[in-house]
Amino acid sequence: MLKTEKPILGLDIGGTNIKAGVLVVSDLVDIRTISTPSRESQESILETIADLISSYVHHDFFAIGIGIPGLIDTDNGVVLNLENIPSFRRVHLREFLETRFAKPVYINNDANCFALGEYKFGEAQVYQHVVGITLGTGLGAGIIVNGHLYCGFNCAAGEWCSAPYLDQDFEFYCSSKFFHSKFNAKAKSLSKKAARGDKMxxxxxxxxxxxxxxxxxxxxxxxxxQAIVLGGSIRKAYPFFKESMEANIATFKYPSISANLKILISDLDETAIHGAVALVDEYAVPVDTVSNPS
Structure with a gap:
């Protein structure tokens, strides 16, 4: 639940697409997707983002939240890098957009936004300590501690993707890379085969x-x-990996922790935009603006 009912514009900027939408009261409206000009110059990409935002000004949003798959200097609103967009290095995105639109802008890593969105809008909102994991082309994670997003320095907290595991790292074994490298197949195609009972x-x-x-x-x-929320495209195959996952978790050394862990599957339709909107609510809206019953 958000602390404000003012409209918030949310953007999810990825290497392939840019998605946007406005939260009005509790509903996401006017959701749009455009292609990211990923091979163009930094200036051209910034203008593409600004043009998209300009098309939403009639909604009279009061702030902008942006999720990006990369490292972010959140104190200064600088995108240090953006995966799959070569020209997006040390981009002063907040300064550019706040100068153009005179609205506060909040930027964070997309996996952090996912976790925050699930905490603000999804089933995870009943817990105070949550980790959100995105399972897809890559592996991402965001952390909620004591009901607030924990990012670490330059949004690098929760980067288990790069932690060494076996002969590779966790991203290799917990993303679609695993299926491609070990079985020479896409996760989605294997999911369809699994649904038909294919043994392999x-x-x-x-x-x-x-x-x-x-x-x-x-x-x-x-x-x-207390809870881990699974998102990303591979989550849709959860019935096929649930049993072996739970069997391994059951070997955790401290059963008082593992036995009480809740594994949640994201059911938000627009998780990325929800997360960007939630970012604004986390940082832009002070708690004392919430009206209390007399």
């Missing part, structure tokens, strides 16, 4: 679930969250 596909997801269980145990040792 079922075995692939069983092995995947074991690796994801190892990642979750590492998270439990580090943070001991």
């Amino acid at each position: 596909a079922l075995e692939a997801y069983k092995e995947y679930g074991h690796h994801l269980g190892e990642l979750i145990k590492n998270i439990l040792y580090t943070l001991a969250p």
Whole structure:
């Protein structure tokens, strides 16, 4: 639940697409997707973003939240890098947009936005300690501690993707890279085969679930969250890796932690935009602006 009912514009800027939408009261409206001009200059990309935002001014939004898959200097609103967009290095995005629109702008890593969005809008809002994990082309994670987003320095907290695991790292074994490298197939196609009872596909997801269980145990040792929310495209295959994942989690050394852990599957339709909007609510709206019953 947000602390304000004022309209908020949310953007999810990725290497392929830029998505946007406005939260009005509790509903996302006017959701749009445009292609990211990822091979163009930094100036051209900035103008593309500004043009998209300009098309929303009739909504009279009071602030802008942006999720980006990269490292962010949140204190200064500088994008240090953006995955899959070569020209987006040390971009003073907040300064550019605040000068253009005279609205406050809040920027963070997209996985952090996912976790915050799930905490503000999803089933995770009943917990105070949450980790959100995005399972897709890559692996991302965001952390909620005591009901607030924890980013670390330059939004680098929760980068379990790069932590060494077996002969690679956790991203290799817990993203679509695993299926492509080990089974020469896409996660989605294997999911369809698993639904038909294909033994190889079922075995692939069983092995995947074991690796994801190892990642979750590492998270439990580090943070001991009450809940973990799974997002990203691979979450849709959850029934095929649930059992092996849970079997591995059950070997965690401290059962009082693992036995009480809740594994949630994201059901938000526009998680990325929800997360960007939630970012504004986290940082822009002071608690004392909320009206209390007399």
